[in-house]
Amino acid sequence: MKSSLNGQGAKSLRNFSIVFSTVFKEAVKTKPYLYITLGLVLLSVLLFASPAILNNFNQDGPEETYKLVNHTSLELSEQGLAQVSGNWKIIDGVRMESIKEEIKADELSGFFMLEEHADMMKLDIYMPKVNNELVVGLESYIEQKKIESIVSSQSVDPVILQALNTPLQSDVQSLYESEPNALMIVYGLITIMFLAISTYGNNVATAIASEKSSRVMEVMITKVAPIPMMYGKILGIGMASLVQLFIFIGALLLWANLGIFDVPEGSFVQTVIETITWGTAFYILIFFIIGYFIYATLFAIVGSMVSRPDDLSSATMPIVILLMASLAAEMLFVMDYPEGMMANVTSYIPFTAPMSVLIRIVYNTIATGEIIISLLVMLAFIALFAAMAAKIYPKGVLKSDSLTFKQLMQLNR
Amino acid sequence: MTFQIKNLNKSFGSKIAVNNISIELKEGQILGMLGRNGAGKTTTIRMMLELIPKDGGQILWKGRPFSKKNVKIGYLPEERGLYAKMNVLDQIIYFGMLEGMDRKEAKKEALKWLEKLEISYAAKKRTEQLSKGNQQKVQLITAIIHDPEFIILDEPFSGLDPVNADMLKSVVKELIARKKTIIFCSHQMDQVESFCSQICILKDGNLIVSDELANVKSSYDYRYLELETAATHLKDYLEHKKYDFTQDNNRYKLRIPRSEKIYQLISEFGEKFELHGVSLKEPSLHEIFIERTGGEVIA
Numbered sequence: 272m273k274s275s276l277n278g279q280g281a282k283s284l285r286n287f288s289i290v291f292s293t294v295f296k297e298a299v300k301t302k303p304y305l306y307i308t309l310g311l312v313l314l315s316v317l318l319f320a321s322p323a324i325l326n327n328f329n330q331d332g333p334e335e336t337y338k339l340v341n342h343t344s345l346e347l348s349e350q351g352l353a354q355v356s357g358n359w360k361i362i363d364g365v366r367m368e369s370i371k372e373e374i375k376a377d378e379l380s381g382f383f384m385l386e387e388h389a390d391m392m393k394l395d396i397y398m399p400k401v402n403n404e405l406v407v408g409l410e411s412y413i414e415q416k417k418i419e420s421i422v423s424s425q426s427v428d429p430v431i432l433q434a435l436n437t438p439l440q441s442d443v444q445s446l447y448e449s450e451p452n453a454l455m456i457v458y459g460l461i462t463i464m465f466l467a468i469s470t471y472g473n474n475v476a477t478a479i480a481s482e483k484s485s486r487v488m489e490v491m492i493t494k495v496a497p498i499p500m501m502y503g504k505i506l507g508i509g510m511a512s513l514v515q516l517f518i519f520i521g522a523l524l525l526w527a528n529l530g531i532f533d534v535p536e537g538s539f540v541q542t543v544i545e546t547i548t549w550g551t552a553f554y555i556l557i558f559f560i561i562g563y564f565i566y567a568t569l570f571a572i573v574g575s576m577v578s579r580p581d582d583l584s585s586a587t588m589p590i591v592i593l594l595m596a597s598l599a600a601e602m603l604f605v606m607d608y609p610e611g612m613m614a615n616v617t618s619y620i621p622f623t624a625p626m627s628v629l630i631r632i633v634y635n636t637i638a639t640g641e642i643i644i645s646l647l648v649m650l651a652f653i654a655l656f657a658a659m660a661a662k663i664y665p666k667g668v669l670k671s672d673s674l675t676f677k678q679l680m681q682l683n684r
Numbered sequence: 685m686t687f688q689i690k691n692l693n694k695s696f697g698s699k700i701a702v703n704n705i706s707i708e709l710k711e712g713q714i715l716g717m718l719g720r721n722g723a724g725k726t727t728t729i730r731m732m733l734e735l736i737p738k739d740g741g742q743i744l745w746k747g748r749p750f751s752k753k754n755v756k757i758g759y760l761p762e763e764r765g766l767y768a769k770m771n772v773l774d775q776i777i778y779f780g781m782l783e784g785m786d787r788k789e790a791k792k793e794a795l796k797w798l799e800k801l802e803i804s805y806a807a808k809k810r811t812e813q814l815s816k817g818n819q820q821k822v823q824l825i826t827a828i829i830h831d832p833e834f835i836i837l838d839e840p841f842s843g844l845d846p847v848n849a850d851m852l853k854s855v856v857k858e859l860i861a862r863k864k865t866i867i868f869c870s871h872q873m874d875q876v877e878s879f880c881s882q883i884c885i886l887k888d889g890n891l892i893v894s895d896e897l898a899n900v901k902s903s904y905d906y907r908y909l910e911l912e913t914a915a916t917h918l919k920d921y922l923e924h925k926k927y928d929f930t931q932d933n934n935r936y937k938l939r940i941p942r943s944e945k946i947y948q949l950i951s952e953f954g955e956k957f958e959l960h961g962v963s964l965k966e967p968s969l970h971e972i973f974i975e976r977t978g979g980e981v982i983a
Binding site for chain 1: 733734735736752753757759761763764765766767768769770774778779781782783784826827
């Protein structure tokens with residue numbers, strides 16, 4: 272009896288591996304898969320090349336020219352203004368019509384009028400598109416000249432003058448123990464996870480519904496037990512998804528290590544390189560797999576309940592809503608406050624945990640113990656879903672018509 | 685007996701789909717399973733294949749429970765099912781491997797069958813690119829590639845052109861010659877008659893006929909005497925004697941009670957008319973089916 276059970280187990284395992292490898296090979300052979308993979312590689316190149324591309328755009332553009340009318344006693348120089356940005360011409364007076372024509376002809380990027388009133392100085396700005404960085408720089412330059420003028424008229428000690436001119440240096444610091452650009456990485460990761468789970472989960476449901484509608488399921492069931500077949504499909508399609516992810520991450524790592532792209536300090540790409548360590552990558556992989564597995568099992572059950580692929584969009588709607596609600600909860604609550612109550616709670620709900628834990632890992636706001644408990648909770652739910660699928664899936668796939676969940680439950684009694 | 689169904693039952697709610705049926709089949713025999721739509725054939729097959737659980741009864745193979753664990757089964761379902769996007773060769777190999785073959789062996793057998801059924805050129809094509817007839821050939825290959833001992837063929841020739849039907853018939857004949865035990869479901873009675881040594885007829889879930897085809901035919905209380913003659917007055921004679929007959933030009937088909945002494949009858953006709961041909965025929969399966977199921981002509 273025991274050896275017979277072992278024999279059946281070995282047969283199930285063999286059939287599972289055949290279904291798994293065939294589904295995987297068929298998935299990666301499709302044209303959409305090849306195009307998406309190629310697209311991801313191109314995206315990785317674009318990501319690394321983006322600083323250089325942006326730099327090139329900036330360098331290639333003609334230098335901006337500005338004009339300023341100075342109706343104050345301040346001693347402004349064209350060289351001094353050029354240190355702020357662009358080329359400057361200090362002029363005595365001008366007609367507004369001619370300024371407008373110069374701006375229209377792209378010969379001038381902006382015109383400034385500095386005037387002195389009784390109790391204040393006024394700077395009028397005429398620009399078709401206001402460059403805030405330039406305006407702030409210009410204001411700072413004028414303020415500095417104003418102080419110099421007051422200091423020289425009041426014979427103040429040069430040491431005091433130097434102290435007054437000490438620049439303020441601002442630097443963005445992270446609220447959590449992560450890189451300042453971590454928010455963008457988190458956005459990227461959960462978006463990839465959401466897209467991958469919904470796309471590949473739908474693929475699982477479509478594959479099963481197609482088998483049902485084409486009646487190939489009836490033949491398959493005589494050869495493979497439903498559960499090894501279901502998990503062969505889920506994992507086969509999941510592996511295809513992972514391979515795409517590996518190719519994308521592999522391409523990023525390759526560009527990072529080859530050093531063929533210029534990665535400036537403080538750029539997003541540099542943050543990606545510094546944040547995604549081997550340890551983080553391992554966790555991303557684990558939570559990606561588990562997240563996919565939880566949802567894909569639900570997609571598989573729903574796929575077994577419909578009679579044809581056309582009915583899937585309405586049948587999978589509750590799962591898609593659940594997935595979107597999870598994404599919304601992450602964006603609204605967890606990402607803004609990864610140490611808050613919502614972040615803690617959602618780390619133990621199986622539908623939200625993969626994203627929540629991932630966010631908290633990137634933000635460094637989760638302890639290893641919490642990760643392990645979250646993993647165990649998710650594994651327990653996967654076992655529960657697997658047990659549910661074992662009851663529902665075999666009944667669903669052999670019914671040629673669509674079934675409601677209630678009908679499936681009745682079939683199991 | 686190699687294959688036995690004993691007191692098999694199945695109900696769906698209050699509807700009895702299969703009512704206490706029993707069938708026996710020796711190794712190498714081919715059973716024609718007949719019945720009108722909804723008679724219980726598909727339900728019986730599905731119970732054999734463990735696709736649905738039986739309510740009661742036993743299905744045995746050489747004294748052990750009939751199961752894919754104990755016997756190599758080949759199944760060609762009535763409603764065809766193949767992976768449309770998968771290429772033909774990969775598909776056949778896939779099904780072969782799921783039946784326990786290794787890849788190399790499955791590929792060798794697949795190529796052999798593709799060659800035999802004259803669709804080698806389609807090996808690398810996607811299944812959906814093939815004609816319906818060629819898809820049916822692929823379906824048959826997937827059902828028998830693993831050399832099953834027990835084969836269920838449900839309407840194997842439906843929708844085929846005569847050339848392809850003949851080709852697939854030759855495959856069935858080969859399977860019969862190789863002593864495979866086969867259950868053959870069809871509404872085409874001439875095919876059942878030409879292939880099957882045993883028949884069973886199901887009606888409303890009940891087994892109303894189950895025997896060797898020859899016994900079923902001989903159990904009928906009439907047979908046919910066919911006479912060929914140029915004598916025009918034979919018709920008047922038959923009408924006068926109140927024979928049940930049909931006429932097709934010079935051919936007359938008389939329905940004769942089995943109790944009638946046939947040689948005496950032939951000599952009586954021979955004496956009165958110049959006969960060019962005489963033959964004695966049993967009732968056709970088509971007639972038996974219609975008579976027993978009370979149905980209309982289906983084939």
